[in-house]
Amino acid sequence: MKRSKPSGSPASTPAKNAASDVADVPSSGDSNDDARKPRSARIVTWDEMVALLRADSRHGSGSEERGGRPQTGSETRSPSSPSSQPRDSKTNSPTKSKGRSNSNKTREDDSQDPPIPLIPLPLLALGREVIFPQMMAPLVIDRRAGIQLIDRIYPSEPRVVLATQRNPEEENPGTEGFHPFVCLGTILKMLKFPDGSTRVVCQGEFRGRLIKVFDSNGLPHALVEPLLSHAEPGVELDAVVHAVNQLFSQIVEKSPLISEEFQVNILNANDPSVLADLLAANLNLSVEDRIELLGTTDVVDRLKKLVGHLTRQLDVLELSSKLHAQVGSEMNRVQREHFLRQQIRIIQEELGESDKENTEVEELWNKLEKAKPPKEVLVECKRDLDRLANMHPSSAEHSIVRTHLDWIASLPWSKSTRDRLNLKVARRILDADHYNLEKVKQRILEYLAVRKLCKSLKGPILCLVGPPGTGKTSLGKSIARTLGREFVRISLGGVHDEAEIRGHRRTYVAAMPGRIIQGLRKCGTNNPVMMLDEVDKLSHDFRGDPAAALLEVLDPEQNKTFRDHYLDHDFDLSKILFLATANALETIPHALRDRMEVLELPGYSEEEKLLIAHRYLIPKQLAEHGLAPRDVKFPDDTVRKVIVDYTREAGLRNLERELAAICRKVAVKHAEGDTRNLTITPANVTEWLGPPKFFREAADQKPTPGLSTGLAWTPSGGEILFIEATANPGKGSLTLTGLLGDSMRESAQAAMSYLKSHAASLAIDPNRFDKADVHIHVPAGAVPKDGPSAGVAIVAALVSLWREMPIRPGLAMTGEVTLTGRVLPVGGVREKVLAARRSGVREVILPIRNEKDLTELPPEVRQDLVIHLVAHLDEVLPRLFESDRATQHDNHAASPERARLERSTRSRGRVTPHPLPTAAPVRSR
Numbered sequence: 049m050k051r052s053k054p055s056g057s058p059a060s061t062p063a064k065n066a067a068s069d070v071a072d073v074p075s076s077g078d079s080n081d082d083a084r085k086p087r088s089a090r091i092v093t094w095d096e097m098v099a100l101l102r103a104d105s106r107h108g109s110g111s112e113e114r115g116g117r118p119q120t121g122s123e124t125r126s127p128s129s130p131s132s133q134p135r136d137s138k139t140n141s142p143t144k145s146k147g148r149s150n151s152n153k154t155r156e157d158d159s160q161d162p163p164i165p166l167i168p169l170p171l172l173a174l175g176r177e178v179i180f181p182q183m184m185a186p187l188v189i190d191r192r193a194g195i196q197l198i199d200r201i202y203p204s205e206p207r208v209v210l211a212t213q214r215n216p217e218e219e220n221p222g223t224e225g226f227h228p229f230v231c232l233g234t235i236l237k238m239l240k241f242p243d244g245s246t247r248v249v250c251q252g253e254f255r256g257r258l259i260k261v262f263d264s265n266g267l268p269h270a271l272v273e274p275l276l277s278h279a280e281p282g283v284e285l286d287a288v289v290h291a292v293n294q295l296f297s298q299i300v301e302k303s304p305l306i307s308e309e310f311q312v313n314i315l316n317a318n319d320p321s322v323l324a325d326l327l328a329a330n331l332n333l334s335v336e337d338r339i340e341l342l343g344t345t346d347v348v349d350r351l352k353k354l355v356g357h358l359t360r361q362l363d364v365l366e367l368s369s370k371l372h373a374q375v376g377s378e379m380n381r382v383q384r385e386h387f388l389r390q391q392i393r394i395i396q397e398e399l400g401e402s403d404k405e406n407t408e409v410e411e412l413w414n415k416l417e418k419a420k421p422p423k424e425v426l427v428e429c430k431r432d433l434d435r436l437a438n439m440h441p442s443s444a445e446h447s448i449v450r451t452h453l454d455w456i457a458s459l460p461w462s463k464s465t466r467d468r469l470n471l472k473v474a475r476r477i478l479d480a481d482h483y484n485l486e487k488v489k490q491r492i493l494e495y496l497a498v499r500k501l502c503k504s505l506k507g508p509i510l511c512l513v514g515p516p517g518t519g520k521t522s523l524g525k526s527i528a529r530t531l532g533r534e535f536v537r538i539s540l541g542g543v544h545d546e547a548e549i550r551g552h553r554r555t556y557v558a559a560m561p562g563r564i565i566q567g568l569r570k571c572g573t574n575n576p577v578m579m580l581d582e583v584d585k586l587s588h589d590f591r592g593d594p595a596a597a598l599l600e601v602l603d604p605e606q607n608k609t610f611r612d613h614y615l616d617h618d619f620d621l622s623k624i625l626f627l628a629t630a631n632a633l634e635t636i637p638h639a640l641r642d643r644m645e646v647l648e649l650p651g652y653s654e655e656e657k658l659l660i661a662h663r664y665l666i667p668k669q670l671a672e673h674g675l676a677p678r679d680v681k682f683p684d685d686t687v688r689k690v691i692v693d694y695t696r697e698a699g700l701r702n703l704e705r706e707l708a709a710i711c712r713k714v715a716v717k718h719a720e721g722d723t724r725n726l727t728i729t730p731a732n733v734t735e736w737l738g739p740p741k742f743f744r745e746a747a748d749q750k751p752t753p754g755l756s757t758g759l760a761w762t763p764s765g766g767e768i769l770f771i772e773a774t775a776n777p778g779k780g781s782l783t784l785t786g787l788l789g790d791s792m793r794e795s796a797q798a799a800m801s802y803l804k805s806h807a808a809s810l811a812i813d814p815n816r817f818d819k820a821d822v823h824i825h826v827p828a829g830a831v832p833k834d835g836p837s838a839g840v841a842i843v844a845a846l847v848s849l850w851r852e853m854p855i856r857p858g859l860a861m862t863g864e865v866t867l868t869g870r871v872l873p874v875g876g877v878r879e880k881v882l883a884a885r886r887s888g889v890r891e892v893i894l895p896i897r898n899e900k901d902l903t904e905l906p907p908e909v910r911q912d913l914v915i916h917l918v919a920h921l922d923e924v925l926p927r928l929f930e931s932d933r934a935t936q937h938d939n940h941a942a943s944p945e946r947a948r949l950e951r952s953t954r955s956r957g958r959v960t961p962h963p964l965p966t967a968a969p970v971r972s973r
């Protein structure tokens with residue numbers, strides 16, 4: 049073995065010590081037996097080593113460790129190895145795959161191999177750090193041996209071997225205690241710290257293989273074989289460099305933590321070897337992987353290994369970002385909620401408040417227990433409450449469950465009022481609240497008496513039918529008062545969705561219980577008088593039939609277990625006393641009507657209104673406006689003027705409103721200090737209410753040929769209607785206008801035919817019919833009208849037209865006519881006659897078969913009006929024209945029978961089924 053002569057270099061002493069130990073230096077590798085074959089070695093100094101490496105790289109066998117482009121034909125070797133001999137890049141041993149002859153040749157070549165240069169240097173043991181050439185690394189030296197070493201060599205001999213221990217905890221490891229590949233470097237800077245540790249900045253310079261660790265002058269030293277990186281330029285190298293760069297930039301995109309400085313360094317790394325070492329030093333790799341990369345001198349191989357590491361790192365990043373995206377939002381929400389809850393808790397603690405949520409749940413439970421719902425409902429509620437306690441208060445589910453439980457807790461499951469039914473008291477209350485309506489009151493008392501005696505809750509539902517403002521609602525209130533029950537009014541006008549009655553299912557947004565349950569909550573007892581208002585205005589569409597739901601509500605067999613969709617629990621409705629109201633009977637759904645007993649409330653005459661105004665409405669309004677009876681006086685004439693000129697209705701709504709308007713104005717005067725007692729006179733009514741709103745159309749109508757006055761019935765009471773007929777030269781056609789329904793049109797055609805067939809007896813020239821077109825119009829044209837009861841009025845208008853004689857003013861008529869001239873009965877006589885009188889009519893022609901209806905008329909009406917009862921058109925026509933009156937009077941006087949018929953009767957306020965089918969034209973309200 050040839051040994052280098054120790055020069056005067058600082059390494060001379062350790063070199064001497066080492067030389068004796070390196071006679072059997074394995075040529076390469078750690079474990080390979082072949083590779084461990086001893087080869088001759090030469091101890092070199094640092095300078096010699098650098099010179100050797102430079103020379104080697106100049107000869108094109110290596111990549112300069114200090115940077116620069118790779119040299120051509122590079123073969124990684126220790127600097128003195130023959131460049132032609134390929135070696136295993138991992139183990140740095142000669143390649144054995146060339147075959148036996150090759151292997152033989154290698155052995156021969158080995159014998160001629162120049163000695164391996166070995167350099168002995170102080171050994172700085174590293175725990176887990178792996179230093180690469182070209183890297184500058186700050187190191188903390190805290191072991192005594194390391195500090196001692198630095199103290200002795202720095203700054204005079206700053207070259208060291210930077211070797212990584214296999215076991216970082218081992219105190220004084222030998223050769224086997226270190227990883228086989230090391231970095232030769234220089235200590236650039238040293239700093240002493242007060243805690244006794246030493247910080248150094250090292251610059252890695254060359255890679256090397258650790259041959260031996262030995263002690264020299266009490267300091268650890270290592271004998272190292274320097275290694276040179278080699279890279280063969282070409283497509284493979286370019287490709288692998290490209291792949292590495294690409295992977296790196298992808299990693300940078302996914303990992304924002306990579307420093308910009310490092311990214312710039314990678315960008316500027318022109319030498320693939322430096323690029324590889326930079327990445328190896330900075331990637332998150334295990335010590336073993338780094339050592340492997342440090343020992344891989346073939347740059348392409350090293351880069352390929354890095355491609356593997358980079359790809360794995362990229363996969364990890366992608367997977368983690370995917371996982372992050374998946375759980376990110378959920379985690380964020382949960383964390384945020386947790387954080388906020390913590391904050392709330394801390395704030396509550398600071399304020400000395402108790403846990404609000406638990407308090408709320410407790411309160412709710414107490415409320416539920418107090419409401420005493422059936423046991424199964426309570427069990428279900430308990431379950432919901434437990435769920436509620438674990439829900440976040442701001443979650444949608446929380447508010448749904450809470451509101452539902454609130455509803456259940458606020459219902460009068462077991463709260464009822466005790467009936468205190470005393471029939472005498474009941475009568476007193478009904479009389480005190482309502483004028484007249486004797487038959488209705490009587491029926492109500494009978495109804496209540498039966499319910500009291502039978503203690504049965506089953507029975508017909510009373511349905512109060514009549515025009516608006518006739519006291520239906522206030523009768524309901526009085527019934528509740530007589531029984532000492534709560535009163536609830538549920539308006540069903542326009543309800544067309546079953547859910548309005550039965551509630552929406554809880555799954556709907558803003559779901560609510562139906563109106564029945566809402567009404568029960570409002571009144572707070574489970575046995576109120578519940579008035580289903582305007583049942584005649586129920587409609588239905590694709591959302592179901594509310595009338596069908598009402599059937600269940602009203603059926604005593606079923607309503608014990610009424611299930612509202614929202615509540616989802618049975619509620620007993622059987623204790624409720626249901627009443628219904630309607631303006632018209634015809635439009636009440638049939639099945640509902642079957643379950644009801646109808647009590648009809650007729651419209652009021654002027655005299656009745658006057659009485660009711662004085663006895664009920666004026667005292668009520670005075671009290672409501674804070675006035676005493678002496679403050680303002682309403683003489684009869686004034687009230688009558690208000691009734692006639694300011695209202696046109698069957699009921700009392702508008703009258704009450706007008707009286708309220710006067711009281712309001714008087715109240716203002718009183719509030720302003722004018723406390724004079726006022727009297728509202730007919731003359732100054734306009735000052736309080738403005739100009740009159742209605743006129744007596746019938747009385748004011750100018751007599752015109754072709755104009756007659758008919759009578760109509762509408763759900764809001766009776767009305768008068770004018771029939772206008774004109775004839776123009778033409779061919780005998782008939783035009784009908786005024787939004788007339790089919791039966792009214794047919795009445796007009798029948799009237800025409802009757803006229804044509806009886807032209808002679810009616811004193812009309814029959815030839816005129818073919819030479820004129822007739823037009824019949826019924827104002828107001830925007831209001832639909834129908835019904836056959838205008839037949840008599842149409843005939844009258846046509847006769848007046850053809851005879852060119854005006855009908856006597858103040859005469860109105862109603863009745864259906866047949867082609868033979870018979871006059872048939874009609875419905876709504878009371879309302880029609882009252883309407884006629886309101887409009888200034890003095891004489892009314894009615895079908896004789898409606899005589900029975902005259903008993904319903906108030907006596908003053910019968911006294912005021914002349915009523916002609918007729919059975920045939922022959923009896924109508926003589927009463928139409930002034931010129932025929934003499935004859936009529938003669939006939940009238942000559943017929944005591946007719947006189948009897950035209951006398952009025954005295955009974956009134958009769959409870960009857962509504963006259964069906966109504967024959968009167970229907971005008972909307």
Ligand SMILES: Nc1ncnc2c1ncn2[C@@H]1O[C@H](COP(=O)(O)OP(=O)(O)OP(=O)(O)O)[C@@H](O)[C@H]1O
Pocket residue numbers: 481482483484485514515516517518519520521522523629630631660664665699700701704
């Ligand atoms: N016979 C009567 N005696 C005393 N006051 C009455 C009488 N009839 C009606 N009223 C009064 O007339 C007003 C209107 O009556 P209410 O509200 O009961 O009418 P309604 O028939 O329910 O009307 P709607 O069909 O529009 O609901 C109330 O102030 C009521 O007290």
